[in-house]
Amino acid sequence: MTDSSFQLKGSVVTTVLLDIQKFSLDDIIFHLKEKIEQVPHFFNQAPVIVDISKTKESIQLDQFEALIEALNALNLGVIGWRCDPARLPDWKATVTIPLLPASKARAINAESGAKSSDQQDVVVKKIVEERVVSHSSKVITKPIRSGQQVYSEGDLIVLAQVSEGAEVLADGNIHVYGALRGRALAGVKGDKNARIFCKSLEAELVSIAGNFMLSDALQKSIWKDSAQVLLNDENLDVVPL
Amino acid sequence: MAKIIVVTSGKGGVGKTTSSAAIGTGIALKGHKTVIIDFDVGLRNLDLVMGCERRVVYDFVNVINKEATLSQALIKDKRTKDLFILPASQTRDKDALTIEGVQQVLEDLAKEFDYIICDSPAGIEKGAQMALYFADVAIVVTNPEVSSVRDSDRILGILQSKSKRAEEGKEPIEEHLLLTRYHPERVAQGEMLSVSDVEDILAIPLLGVIPESEAVLKASNQGTPVILDEEADAGFAYTDAVDRLMGEERPLRFLEVQKKGFMKRLLGG
Numbered sequence: 001m002t003d004s005s006f007q008l009k010g011s012v013v014t015t016v017l018l019d020i021q022k023f024s025l026d027d028i029i030f031h032l033k034e035k036i037e038q039v040p041h042f043f044n045q046a047p048v049i050v051d052i053s054k055t056k057e058s059i060q061l062d063q064f065e066a067l068i069e070a071l072n073a074l075n076l077g078v079i080g081w082r083c084d085p086a087r088l089p090d091w092k093a094t095v096t097i098p099l100l101p102a103s104k105a106r107a108i109n110a111e112s113g114a115k116s117s118d119q120q121d122v123v124v125k126k127i128v129e130e131r132v133v134s135h136s137s138k139v140i141t142k143p144i145r146s147g148q149q150v151y152s153e154g155d156l157i158v159l160a161q162v163s164e165g166a167e168v169l170a171d172g173n174i175h176v177y178g179a180l181r182g183r184a185l186a187g188v189k190g191d192k193n194a195r196i197f198c199k200s201l202e203a204e205l206v207s208i209a210g211n212f213m214l215s216d217a218l219q220k221s222i223w224k225d226s227a228q229v230l231l232n233d234e235n236l237d238v239v240p241l
Numbered sequence: 242m243a244k245i246i247v248v249t250s251g252k253g254g255v256g257k258t259t260s261s262a263a264i265g266t267g268i269a270l271k272g273h274k275t276v277i278i279d280f281d282v283g284l285r286n287l288d289l290v291m292g293c294e295r296r297v298v299y300d301f302v303n304v305i306n307k308e309a310t311l312s313q314a315l316i317k318d319k320r321t322k323d324l325f326i327l328p329a330s331q332t333r334d335k336d337a338l339t340i341e342g343v344q345q346v347l348e349d350l351a352k353e354f355d356y357i358i359c360d361s362p363a364g365i366e367k368g369a370q371m372a373l374y375f376a377d378v379a380i381v382v383t384n385p386e387v388s389s390v391r392d393s394d395r396i397l398g399i400l401q402s403k404s405k406r407a408e409e410g411k412e413p414i415e416e417h418l419l420l421t422r423y424h425p426e427r428v429a430q431g432e433m434l435s436v437s438d439v440e441d442i443l444a445i446p447l448l449g450v451i452p453e454s455e456a457v458l459k460a461s462n463q464g465t466p467v468i469l470d471e472e473a474d475a476g477f478a479y480t481d482a483v484d485r486l487m488g489e490e491r492p493l494r495f496l497e498v499q500k501k502g503f504m505k506r507l508l509g510g
Contacts, residue, residue, distance in 0.1 A: 161444055
């Protein structure tokens, strides 16, 4: 595979869905211009999908092409179109942009100021497709030595010690089944429910979602004994296990 | 298949070269054909400790650069059969070592020798990384004090991440702890870390404890490996360490505060 000059990958991008309810070119362009002026950065070169599934009247090819041309002139990039599969126009093959399969996504109404009923003819909807990625935990079986750094996107489980001068970080919880002598930072992406568990607490620093505690303070609570560290409001609690 | 042993520590002055000389000699005394390579290019200490500094003509860097053959550069030890030394160059720096060059030399040596001891320079830079890269076994030399222990911990991390075995995902390097310059009196007074403190922090098996001894300095100055000193406890401790390295069981000695008459008792049998 390495000698290939390209790789094929799947990708998910946020696109703007122009969901047309009533086909009126001037109306659409007029209201769209208004929207673009509110947030010009968002719409600059934004990929757009034109959806005509909800239009009741039939649209002619020249009308449709004029719409695409007008959208491109507004600095939008039309990447495809959608139509009700039961009512596909007979010119469907002559359009240069790809026909996309019908949407299953739930539409989010991005309308802000427009309240009058006639403006509802044109609704710009933004579809954000999110991938739910569950991060599995990382298990380390060997000691983490001074100068080493280990990061887990989920939980981090260390079955050995974490030496002084080493650093362990996790988006989730941190478990150390050995002495924790280095620095441990749980919930680094802001998860306030993350906790740190260890068999012997001798850490230089413990932190949960950015709230930290140094060894001086730790020595006054639990030291060289099994403990868990959790966040209570803005304070770290060190509790025996 | 030759076994490549690196003697390393991170920190300087803890006894790497002394230990390389002693352990190399100890292994050769057991009848295994052994070579000790000085990786400390630019400083060159091993030949002094081994007492062969006047016989150095070609060195490790000459061999890497193909300016000399291995047999020209290898120095045969006069005292111990089966022991050879490959000295370092004093007029070069550590950049003269290349991975390919070192690999070639080690491969050539492996055809003839049973054990290849790599005496690492101090630090964690190129020279030290080159010395440990091809190792099968690592002897981590540590003094019972916090900075030395911390540096040893750092070098253990490098052994696990930057060695050839680690990069190729093979079985990790076999690690051994050698505690040198141990002073039982000062440990008893709480001035030094104890054996168990160091073992607890580094969490690797203990190969041996070498007591602080005047014999070590004397041996270095005379150019005789301390293991050959038949009166020094440091010499006995190294012999024990070599036995353990070869898989034999030996109880730890010289950990207690010495009572008066200890030497007498030892010599008198």
